[in-house]
Amino acid sequence: MEQRPARQLVPRITRRLNGAVASYATGDRAVPEETPVAFSYNGTTHAVMMATPSDMEDFAVGFSLSEGIISRLEQIDEINIEDHAEGIDIQIRLAGEAGQDLSDRRRRMAGPVGCGLCGIESIEQALKPVSSVDKVKLELAPDDIAQAVRLLSEIQPLHKETGAVHAAGFYQPGKGIVAAREDVGRHNALDKLAGNLCRSRIEGSSGAIVITSRVSIEMVQKAAIIGASVLIAVSAPTALAIRTAHAAGLTLVALVRGDEFDVFTRPERIPVAAAQIGSDTDEKPQRPHLNPDPAASTLIQSPTVRLVQYG
Incomplete structure (x- = not known):
C-alpha cells in the first residue's frame, strides 16, 4: 500500500505578544496524523x-x-x-x-461481561508476572544515561515538525541509538521499536530502552518482554511501574534532565553511581529482593536510590 502521511499541514491563527501588544497572523502548522x-x-x-x-x-x-x-x-x-x-x-x-x-x-x-473490563x-x-531480566549483565556509565536521551532527541523528525509525538529508542554503549520509532501513542512507539529490533535481529539484552514519556506498568512490561535490563525515561514513573521493575530485576532510570537523573531500581547496573552512593552512606547499595507480585501494597522492598550525576 502507499504509505499514509504521518503529518498534515493545517491552517491556524496565531496570537503573539510583544510586551503588552498582541498581534495576530495566519499560517500553517504541522500536526501528527492519528x-x-x-x-x-x-x-x-x-x-x-x-x-x-x-x-x-x-x-x-x-x-x-x-x-x-x-x-x-x-x-x-x-x-x-x-x-x-x-x-x-x-x-x-x-x-x-x-x-x-x-x-x-x-x-x-x-x-458475558459485567465489570466493563472484559472480566476478571x-x-x-x-498484572501478569513480568518477564525477568534479572540475569542480564549490562552496565552503563552516568554519561551513557545523558547521552542516550540527548541522542534520541536529535533523531525525532516527526516531533521536531509537530511537537506532539512520543519516541522510543534503543541505546547500545559505544554505538549510541541504533534504532528509534515515533508515534502519537507512547505504547505504540515502544511496540514499533520492539518490532524493529525483532526484525533486525537485535538482542534486547544488548542495550537500554530510552523513552520520552512517563513510565507506566505497561512500559516496564514491554521493556522486559524485549529483554532490555535498563529503561531510561525523561518523565517520572508510577508506583506500580517501580514495583514491576523490581519484580523484573530491571534498572529503572527516570527524570533525566541533562546530566541529572534518578535511579529507582537496580542501581548496580550503573556502578559508578552505585559506588558513590555507597561511599556517601558508608553502606553498600542494597540489592532489592525481587517481588513476584507487582500489585503488592508495599511501594518497594528497598529504599529508592535518588541519584544526581556528579563530576
Missing part, C-alpha cells in the same frame, strides 16, 4: 489502536510480541497492510501453534 489501526489475526480482528500511520510492519510484530501472541518472529507467516478509507487493517497470518493458542485464548475470553481474566492479565 489513524485507527486494526490488528487482525488469521482473519479475525483482535484489537484497534489509534496510531501514527508509519512503520506498520514494525508495529505488527512489536504489538504481537508485547501482547504475548508470538514469542519469536518465525511465528508470523505473513503480514499484509490494507489501507481503507476509515483506517488501516493489519492482516497477520500466524503459523501453527501461535494461531491455535490465540484461538484458544479467544474462546476463554468469550462470555483481563484484570489478572494486566
